[in-house]
Amino acid sequence: MQSFFIYISVILTIIILIPLYRVYIGPSIYDRVLGAGSIGTKTLVLICLIGFAFDRFDMFLDITIAYAVLNFIGVLAMAKYLNSMRGKNE
Amino acid sequence: MQPELEITLPFFILITAWLAIVAKNLLTAAVALTVFSFLMALAFVSMGAVDVGFTEAVVGAGVTGVFIIVVIFKTARRTQDRSDMRFKYLKGLAIAAFGALLIYGSTALPIRGDADPPMNRPISLIGSVNAASYYIQNAYKDAETPNMVTVILADYRGYDTLGEVIVILAAGLICFLLLRKQGRQREIQR
Amino acid sequence: MSEIQSIAAMILISIGTFFLFVGSWGIVRLPDFYSRTHAVSLSDTMGIILVLGGLMVYEGFTLQSAKLFIAIVFMALAGPTGSHAIARAAFRAGLKPLFSGGRKEKETDATGT
Numbered sequence: 001m002q003s004f005f006i007y008i009s010v011i012l013t014i015i016i017l018i019p020l021y022r023v024y025i026g027p028s029i030y031d032r033v034l035g036a037g038s039i040g041t042k043t044l045v046l047i048c049l050i051g052f053a054f055d056r057f058d059m060f061l062d063i064t065i066a067y068a069v070l071n072f073i074g075v076l077a078m079a080k081y082l083n084s085m086r087g088k089n090e
Numbered sequence: 091m092q093p094e095l096e097i098t099l100p101f102f103i104l105i106t107a108w109l110a111i112v113a114k115n116l117l118t119a120a121v122a123l124t125v126f127s128f129l130m131a132l133a134f135v136s137m138g139a140v141d142v143g144f145t146e147a148v149v150g151a152g153v154t155g156v157f158i159i160v161v162i163f164k165t166a167r168r169t170q171d172r173s174d175m176r177f178k179y180l181k182g183l184a185i186a187a188f189g190a191l192l193i194y195g196s197t198a199l200p201i202r203g204d205a206d207p208p209m210n211r212p213i214s215l216i217g218s219v220n221a222a223s224y225y226i227q228n229a230y231k232d233a234e235t236p237n238m239v240t241v242i243l244a245d246y247r248g249y250d251t252l253g254e255v256i257v258i259l260a261a262g263l264i265c266f267l268l269l270r271k272q273g274r275q276r277e278i279q280r
Numbered sequence: 281m282s283e284i285q286s287i288a289a290m291i292l293i294s295i296g297t298f299f300l301f302v303g304s305w306g307i308v309r310l311p312d313f314y315s316r317t318h319a320v321s322l323s324d325t326m327g328i329i330l331v332l333g334g335l336m337v338y339e340g341f342t343l344q345s346a347k348l349f350i351a352i353v354f355m356a357l358a359g360p361t362g363s364h365a366i367a368r369a370a371f372r373a374g375l376k377p378l379f380s381g382g383r384k385e386k387e388t389d390a391t392g393t
Contacts, residue, residue, distance in 0.1 A: 013098045018304035030370040032121040041324050043128045072358040077156045079365035
């Protein structure tokens, strides 16, 4: 079961490459923020799975929840800032 | 870190770092830097340094990304690379020599997870008493907190952390006062 | 009992990883910013719920699984909210949605890129 968690972690790490491509080519800033949020989501799942693979899940779980809150706040702050900047930098 | 992740994760970290350097559009570079911080925090966590990874996630991915985007919106949007081409090969040689020096120095570091590295022995190589062995032996007795790094940061170095907090508070207050005064001057000019 | 738990957890985690893959693939494949928002908010949230639910099944009734449940509830609320915030910012900045018959988007949003 531990090796199953490790394999899933490696698969998720490879999946991260796909939104990274959108971060690279994305035509607008919104696409890039969206891709960064998606990468943060997958990182959260990865931290959870690594905690199970190390068998020290009690420690990693608090990190997971805090990480989820941080990811959410980062995306919201960027969206709020982009929303407040409309019409000002023309 | 598990060997499979040890192969794949630095690969992605290198890709995002390269992306943040190469990108002409500065917003791309800012978002790539955010992704870099997320992956770096993941690497720290997977090596077992949970608090370092948490700090990296807070500072690198949360605060710095928003700050850099605010600065980019206040200033120019694209880079203007005006690097002078003089001494090009000399600069390259200096950078390569520095990298080789760092790699040579890193070979002497102890293996990760080594239980008995030279700096944790009670007596160091030149015969003096090591502080690290005192922390290892007495951290739990002194503070009764299970995490040794937390004990060193919050108990043994408590006044140090308090000084850091005062410095950061002073810097934030000065930034606030300076920016506020500038805004009022601009209103007067209008 | 433990074997059934392990197998159910494996199945749930595999399906969740598949949903995460679909969400990522949708980010690259879909033609328009708003449809990409759709891919992120729905598929990624579903994938996270399934993976963390699988870990919950594997853990059993403990304090950790209760914390996992809190994480699931938070992610189910936070993922669509974040996507909605970005989509609202983009719409207010004047990024046009792609209607049927339109070509692929160019760099025409108001704030530029």
